[in-house]
Amino acid sequence: MSPELRRQMIVRSTLALIAEHGLALTTRQIALAAGISEATMFQVFADKDELLHACMVEAARPDEVLRELAGIPLDGSVTARLLEAAGALEAYLTRMGTVMAYLEASGHARAWRESAASTAGLREVHEAVESVVASLAALLAPEEDSLRLPPGQIAQAYFDLLFARSRVLGRPLSDSQLPGLVQLLVHGALMTTDAPRG
Incomplete structure (x- = not known):
């Protein structure tokens, strides 16, 4: 998967989770929803x-x-x-x-x-x-x-x-x-x- 596609996938997963979980949202939940590890997520976003x-x-x-x-x-x-x-x-x-x-x-x-x-x-x-x-x-x-x-x-x-x-x-x-x-x-x-x- 290209870096841009991975970035889009993480952002879209995060948007859906913000709507669902609000303040309870964690980076672990985002990574799980995007189907990646937290380490991979932080390779895309600082x-x-x-x-x-x-x-x-x-x-x-x-x-x-x-x-x-x-x-x-x-x-x-x-x-x-x-x-x-x-x-x-x-x-x-x-x-x-x-x-x-x-x-x-x-x-x-x-x-x-x-x-x-x-x-x-x-x-x-x-x-x-x-x-x-x-x-x-x-x-x-x-x-x-x-x-x-x-x-x-x-x-x-x-x-x-x-x-x-x-x-x-x-x-x-x-x-x-x-x-x-x-x-x-x-x-x-x-x-x-x-x-x-x-």
Whole structure:
């Protein structure tokens, strides 16, 4: 097996285990899941921090979600488009949120952000998120002339709302909550358009 394939196998095994075991995850479990020894694992990754860094970069890869967002038809209502987008984003945000929550709860987040290797990885994560937000903004393009804010700002706010929820382990945003969230985004908090008093 090539070093790159072995690296991918270890990262994917780790992502699955983080979702299943959270803070209880050990390098021994990772090695067992990947079908290798711990010594082999540490020939690929210098330490657990480097492995978790690679997991964050992999979790942020947007290829699949970008395909799904691009497939949402623009002829439906903006509400329908945003609801469909939330469905497309669910797995992506859950994966990213789970890894981020693990990094923070296990104390690895600071080490990850401050490591020399994280500079390129953070750039990759930011670029991935920016591409997803740009795809969300494209879903708002038909209404651009009637929006209070540029589509990119609205798309970023929507992404942030969904992502913040995905980082609460064990409490995903339920299907019954999404329509209300989208209505809030599309129509605002007030039920009427009357000007505020006093």
